[in-house]
Amino acid sequence: xxxxxxxxxxxxxxxxxxxxxxxxxxxxxxxxxxxxxxxxxxxxxxxxxxxxxxxxxxxxxxxxxxxxxxxxxxxxxxxxxxxxxxxxxxxxxxxxxxxxxxxxxxxxxxxxxxxxxxxxxxxxxxxxxxxxxxxxxxxxxxxxxxxxxxxxxxxxxxxxxxxxxxxxxxxxxxxxxxxxxxxxxxxxxxxxxxxxxxxxxxxxxxxxxxxxxxxxxxxxxxxxxxxxxxxxxxxxxxxxxxx
Amino acid sequence: xxxxxxxxxxxxxxxxxxxxxxxxxxxxxxxxxxxxxxxxxxxxxxxxxxxxxxxxxxxxxxxxxxxxxxxxxxxxxxxxxxxxxxxxxxxxxxxxxxxxxxxxxxxxxxxxxxxxxxxxxxxxxxxxxxxxxxxxxxxxxxxxxxxxxxxxxxxxxxxxxxxxxxxxxxxxxxxxxxxxxxxxxxxxxxxxxxxxxxxxxxxxxxxxxxxxxxxxxxxxxxxxxxxxxxxxxxxxxxxxxxxxxxxxxxxxxxxxxxxxxxxxxxxxxxxxxxxxxxxxxxxxxxxxxxxxxxxxxxxxxxxxxxxxxxxxxxxxxxxxxxxxxxxxxxxxxxxxxxxxxxxx
Numbered sequence: 001x002x003x004x005x006x007x008x009x010x011x012x013x014x015x016x017x018x019x020x021x022x023x024x025x026x027x028x029x030x031x032x033x034x035x036x037x038x039x040x041x042x043x044x045x046x047x048x049x050x051x052x053x054x055x056x057x058x059x060x061x062x063x064x065x066x067x068x069x070x071x072x073x074x075x076x077x078x079x080x081x082x083x084x085x086x087x088x089x090x091x092x093x094x095x096x097x098x099x100x101x102x103x104x105x106x107x108x109x110x111x112x113x114x115x116x117x118x119x120x121x122x123x124x125x126x127x128x129x130x131x132x133x134x135x136x137x138x139x140x141x142x143x144x145x146x147x148x149x150x151x152x153x154x155x156x157x158x159x160x161x162x163x164x165x166x167x168x169x170x171x172x173x174x175x176x177x178x179x180x181x182x183x184x185x186x187x188x189x190x191x192x193x194x195x196x197x198x199x200x201x202x203x204x205x206x207x208x209x210x211x212x213x214x215x216x217x218x219x220x221x222x223x224x225x226x227x228x229x230x231x232x233x234x235x236x237x238x239x240x241x242x243x
Numbered sequence: 244x245x246x247x248x249x250x251x252x253x254x255x256x257x258x259x260x261x262x263x264x265x266x267x268x269x270x271x272x273x274x275x276x277x278x279x280x281x282x283x284x285x286x287x288x289x290x291x292x293x294x295x296x297x298x299x300x301x302x303x304x305x306x307x308x309x310x311x312x313x314x315x316x317x318x319x320x321x322x323x324x325x326x327x328x329x330x331x332x333x334x335x336x337x338x339x340x341x342x343x344x345x346x347x348x349x350x351x352x353x354x355x356x357x358x359x360x361x362x363x364x365x366x367x368x369x370x371x372x373x374x375x376x377x378x379x380x381x382x383x384x385x386x387x388x389x390x391x392x393x394x395x396x397x398x399x400x401x402x403x404x405x406x407x408x409x410x411x412x413x414x415x416x417x418x419x420x421x422x423x424x425x426x427x428x429x430x431x432x433x434x435x436x437x438x439x440x441x442x443x444x445x446x447x448x449x450x451x452x453x454x455x456x457x458x459x460x461x462x463x464x465x466x467x468x469x470x471x472x473x474x475x476x477x478x479x480x481x482x483x484x485x486x487x488x489x490x491x492x493x494x495x496x497x498x499x500x501x502x503x504x505x506x507x508x509x510x511x512x513x514x515x516x517x518x519x520x521x522x523x524x525x526x527x528x529x530x531x532x533x534x535x536x537x538x539x540x541x542x543x544x545x546x547x548x549x550x551x552x553x554x555x556x557x558x559x560x561x562x563x564x565x566x567x568x569x570x571x572x573x574x575x576x577x578x579x580x581x582x583x584x585x586x587x
Contacts, residue, residue, distance in 0.1 A: 011425035014505030015533035017475045019425040026470050053267045053473040055497055060473025062264070065508075065534040066541050137471065137497030140271045140380045144471060144497075155466075156499065158483040172499065175471070180270075181379055184452075186482070186499070198269065200370075200381055206269040 005033070008058075008081050010074040015065050020077050021058040026146050026174055030057045031134045033081070035210055040080045046073060054210050055135040056144065056175075093213040095239040096178065098169050099224040100126075100191035105169070107188040111154060123218060125152055126169075126190060131176065131214040136206070141180030141198030143208050148176045160186035167192040167228075169216070178214075191218075194227035195238045202234050215241075245312035245401070247361060249394040250345060253303025255356075255450065257389045258365060258396075259492075261294030263373035263382075267473070267496040274375040274382075275492050277356050277451065278512035280544065281320035284409050285360035287547040288317025288337040290402075296367065296374040297360040298390065302351045302518065307359070307396075309340035315362035315401035316346065319409070321354025321516060336408035336554065337362075339401050353414070354516035363399040377493060406554040409547065418526035419514045421479065421504040422533045426469060429501035430481070434461050438479075438487070438503060439525050446486075447519045451493040454514075460485030463501060471499040477506030477514070491515065509536035 011019040020037065023030030038054045041061075048068030053060040063073055100123045101108040112119045131145035148171060156172045161184060164170075168179040172187030179185065180197045193216075197207045208214075219227070231237040259282065262275025276282035276299055283293040291297075297317075298307075304323070307316075315337060318325060322334040327346050332338045334357070340346055351357055367374040367384030376383030386394055427435060437459055446455035461481050474480070478490040480500040489506060490498070506514050507528065517523050528536075 012422055012505070012530050013425045013473070013475050013502070014422055014477055015508050015530060015537045017473075019472065021425075021472075024470070051264050051267055053496060055472040056470045058472050060267075060475075062267075062475070065537045069534060070530045135471070135497065136268065137270045137473065138495035140266075140269060142270045142495075142497075156483070160482065173470075175499075183379055183495075198271075198380075206266075210268070 007078055008033075008037075010077065011058075012070060013060060015070075017060055017062045018070060018073060018077070019058045019060050020081065023057040026056050026134065028132065028146060031132075031146060034059050037077075037081050040083065044080065046076045046080075048073065053137070055137060056146065091211065091213050091242070092209070093215070093241040094208070095215050095217055095241050096193050096195050097219040097223065097227060097237065098127075098191040098193050098216045099219055099221050100169075102221070104221065104224065105189050105191035107170075108190050111171070111188050111190065114154060115151065122152070122190065125149060126171075126176070127216050127218055129176070129216070131216075133208050133210050133212040133214060135210055136197075136208060139179070139181050139183050141178075141196070141206060141208070143178040143197055143214075145176045145178070145214055148174055152176070154188055156186040157188070160184050164189060165192060167194060167196075169193055178208075192224065194224055194231045195236070196231050199231075199234065207236060207238065245314050245398050246310050247307045247314050247316070247340075247396045247398065248310050249390050249392050249396070250306045250308050251392050252305040252390050253301050254389065255301025256305060257299055257376035257378075258296050258367070258383060258386070259299040259375045260296040260373055262375050262492065263371040266371055270496050271371065271380060272377065272494055272496050273373075273492065274377040274451075275373070276358070277492060277515035278320055278358070280411075280512050280540075281356070281358045282360075283544050283547055284319035284335065284411055285317040285358035287551065288319065288335075288407060288409055289315055289360050289362035291360055291362070291364055293544055293547065295360065296365045297358045298365075298396070300348065300351075300357045300359060302355050304347075304349050306345055306347045307340070308345045309342055310395075311342070313339055313341050313401035313403070314398060315339045317360040317362075318357065319360075319411075320357040321351035323351055323357060324349035333408065335411060337406045339403075339406065351518070355518050356516060361396060361398045362401055366397040379493070407551045408554055410550045410552055412543070414513075416523075418524040420507045420510045420528045420533065420536070421525050422507060422530050423504045423527055424502075425472075425505075426501040427503050429463055429465060429469065430461065430503050431464055434463075435503065435527075437461055439527050442522045442524060444522055445517050445519045449519060451491050453488040453490050453494060456487045456489065458486075461487060461503065469499060469501050471497045474498050474502070475505060477508075477511050478502045479504045479506065489514070507533040507536055509533075509540040
């Protein structure tokens, strides 16, 4: 890595937050730089920062404009980004059960049609993927995964659905994701998992961390129902393959 | 133990406070009051912390009955016809319900949300440091959902200290100020101009998650798919149909539609109060101007305790009289005068 890293772009998100953007597309190197900058800020705090939110390609930094201006925080963030070493920490790998198609994944057939293939092929390709939690966002536990193969890239729906089920496994654009709670989504619904990535009164409340590795395994509807009950009682159901 | 029993309430009413920042990295949005200035004003009236939990009341009417003792409340935000057992009550002032008395609130006028703060606060179990309702995440206390009739808000008995009112800056209908970004480069200059030059309306399908705007379609330069990134209160995102959605306190912490601009902190509460169907405009300002306004806004919040006035002051009578007048319901100006303490 002799080539110097290009500095991130600083974009205003209103008067109390700044987006530090490393890339406009999903790329793992940019995502690692996001997480590295987040670690540097945790180690060397900037007065006025109230909260940081790592996402795929940028770090959203919430701050108090009474304490620090846009220009001043931008300068400090650039200095930290320049020295951020994109070192990796130990990667956890989870295996997450999914029931694909039918009532569990109402868009599977349409996605197969749009891609001129069969639902089984879509499932086989989705299960074969080696994914990484690039970010958690939107609603509690909604985990956005990088690593979706190009064949499965489908544009988001033009009109987002107002309600999609808890545990939905979906694809949207170049991303795939694990949705924890019922809620709106513009993505295509392939299946459902009984895993709760967010569950109150469970330790930990949030199961996944950005940077975790994920693979999916297809299970039938009966297994889903059994695991759903176990998960409701506080079990992870997701299998930790490597700690 | 005193309590306020919800005897009737409309949708979009919930317990809200300053929210629960700190877990947005796990997708947990802070929630909290739609209009912080009004929340803080209501709390100030009854001696609470500025952003303590209070009842955020949606556009429809509501009523509350004191049980187990007297309950002192502060009312601020969108004004309404209000009475306690037939005795008119003004907004931006405190009032006390004796045991068994009912506070009746009409429909919101000139806004969407009113705040009812309770002296000594609302008892509850904080989750992530807040009582604010986030129904989708199952959070909020004493009820993790919008309020329903029969719900009880426990508190301590009213102190019996003199009622007061609060002097707030006059409300205004100036354009809602925005700062362009973070993804304004996804839009042509004409599209950005369309945002600031057009008249907009809030769609009736709006809620605490987002306000959908009705107006001309804003076109993207390069499609509506971007890689999801972080959002803030006031992010103006533009989905594929070109109709902007302004993200509100129950927003998603990230979103995958380009965000053309952001409503400034100082104008966010005023924006949240715009009723469905009413027209408004946006005006672009620089980040430096927006930050100067944010600093003024924080100073205004901090100044609220200094803005309390005794209820017998002349100013209150004018306020109350105007309020009663605007109500246009049974209470004429003359009637209003008769219940005033001392008109000089």
